[in-house]
Amino acid sequence: MTAPVALVTGAADGIGWATARAFADAGYRVVLADLRAEAAAARARDLGPEHIGVGCNVTVEADVVAMLEQVRRDCGRLDAVVNNAGIGSPHLPTTDQRLDEFERVLHTHLSGTFLVSREARKLMAAQGGAMVNISSIAGLGGLPRRNAYGAAKAGIAAMTRSLACEWAAAGIRVNAVAPGYVETALVQKLAADGSIDAAKLRRRIPMGRLGRPEEIAAVILFLCSPAASYVTGAILCVDGGWMAFA
Numbered sequence: 386m387t388a389p390v391a392l393v394t395g396a397a398d399g400i401g402w403a404t405a406r407a408f409a410d411a412g413y414r415v416v417l418a419d420l421r422a423e424a425a426a427a428r429a430r431d432l433g434p435e436h437i438g439v440g441c442n443v444t445v446e447a448d449v450v451a452m453l454e455q456v457r458r459d460c461g462r463l464d465a466v467v468n469n470a471g472i473g474s475p476h477l478p479t480t481d482q483r484l485d486e487f488e489r490v491l492h493t494h495l496s497g498t499f500l501v502s503r504e505a506r507k508l509m510a511a512q513g514g515a516m517v518n519i520s521s522i523a524g525l526g527g528l529p530r531r532n533a534y535g536a537a538k539a540g541i542a543a544m545t546r547s548l549a550c551e552w553a554a555a556g557i558r559v560n561a562v563a564p565g566y567v568e569t570a571l572v573q574k575l576a577a578d579g580s581i582d583a584a585k586l587r588r589r590i591p592m593g594r595l596g597r598p599e600e601i602a603a604v605i606l607f608l609c610s611p612a613a614s615y616v617t618g619a620i621l622c623v624d625g626g627w628m629a630f631a
């Protein structure tokens with residue numbers, strides 16, 4: 386039997402890279418897609434010769450179509466898709482925010498998730514499968530100075546529910562993970578530009594620490610596994626208790 390195939394976007398770093406490793410360890414053949422083709426190829430080589438690294442900007446339709454065509458050609462199937470590629474942006478008062486930056490954040494998360502899901506669905510038609518989109522606690526609760534990111538991540542939660550209903554009959558489950566603060570380059574950048582204060586965050590998180598990329602990856606893998614066979618349209622917080630804290 387051929388190995389199941391998982392596609393992870395934004396796989397060169399952070400949560401995406403941890404997720405790619407988790408799928409590989411679970412016996413999947415992994416397609417690692419990232420803006421940086423070289424970095425994606427290097428990560429794929431780290432995992433082993435059967436894995437594939439692809440350069441793909443998820444907001445560019447031609448890139449996404451070509452990537453899924455490559456998956457069809459090289460793997461012939463697609464069992465799991467993780468829409469992880471995303472960006473942060475400096476936390477500014479709304480009155481100081483520029484429209485182009487607002488649009489860039491929405492476009493990356495929403496258009497990227499839409500395009501990859503649409504094209505992946507065509508390849509998954511034959512055997513069904515599972516998708517996991519990456520939302521955020523910022524899309525579920527109100528965080529000041531984060532309106533673009535919050536709106537984008539709330540949009541991803543809404544898209545997840547919509548796709549789950551639309552594709553359930555085709556045997557495709559669609560769920561989202563909503564991470565809290567996770568130790569990655571994205572969060573390091575926000576700490577460096579003064580957007581967040583890590584010590585203050587730790588005091589706000591019931592578990593008293595930020596998450597590790599592997600802790601998000603483990604839940605993504607679970608949602609794509611047969612153990613989650615009756616789970617679709619769920620938005621699962623993985624946040625050390627952030628959303629539970631009133």
Ligand code: NDP
Pocket residue numbers: 394395396397398399400401418419420421441442443444469470471472473493497519520521522563564565566567568569570571572
């Ligand atoms: P990282 O910045 O560590 O990794 C994101 C990866 O995605 C990078 O390799 C990045 O490339 C790539 N990427 C960015 N834009 C695109 C694009 N248009 N097409 C393809 N690849 C792209 O981020 P995280 O691992 O922290 O975040 C992963 C996801 O998790 C994001 O959706 C983020 O919003 C979400 N998230 C993260 C949280 C956190 O605390 N870290 C909390 C909640 C949600 P490059 O480096 O070249 O930009």
